[in-house]
Amino acid sequence: MKANPVPPALAAAAALSLLTACGSTAPSTTASAPPAASGSATGSASAAASGVPVPSGTDPVLAGRRRVVIVPVGSFESILAVDAMGRLTLTDGGTDKGLFVLSPDGTGKHWIKTLAPPSCMGVKNNGAAPLTVVAATCDPAAKGQLFALEQREEQDSLDRPTYAISSAGGVYLRTGRDGLIAEELGDAGPQAAFTFVDNGPAT
Secondary structure, three states, X not given: OXXXXXXXXXXXXXXXXXHXXXXXXXXXXXXXXXXXXXXXXXXXXXXXXXXXXXXXXXXXXXXXXXXEEEEEOOOOOEEEEEXXXXXXXXXXXXXXXXXXXXXXXXXXXXXXEEOOOOOEEEXXXXXOEEEEEEEEOOOOOOHHHOEEEEEEEEEOOOOOEEEEEEEOOXXXXXXXXXXXXXXXXXXXXXXXXXXXXEEEEOO
């Protein structure tokens, strides 16, 4: 007995069902962060609202397991990078000096470490000139090399968490006419905000 032909619509539906069952998906053209672990990764909402440094928790970025690009919120193409003089500043476009690891110190603060050569960013006193942030040999005793990452209530245009970055003496990283500088909050006005863009494993 000759079987009746399967209607084209039913055949297409069956093929789509088979592909779905096999887990076939189109390749993604956008980078994605590693899956979040259960529980709070960046601290409570009340801590974020009050500007308290967020704990590292299980967030791989804040735990120092991922390398990141630091992007000022609201910038068009600028990122933070270390220039030829060792100063942390703004730059446009790609650079191998714009990747960092946020390494926790165990007390709620972080070292901002470069990858190659390995060094730690630290606040530098320039006398009458604004404070700057420069690369130096990592020194656990140097308070200026420890930074508090204070999560803000606002997210950026891509719904990523944003952070204010401060160091010893209550100075905050800011961007302006002098590039990236550090100022006391009372002198600087509103906090500048940054987001950390995951760029893969730290090692």
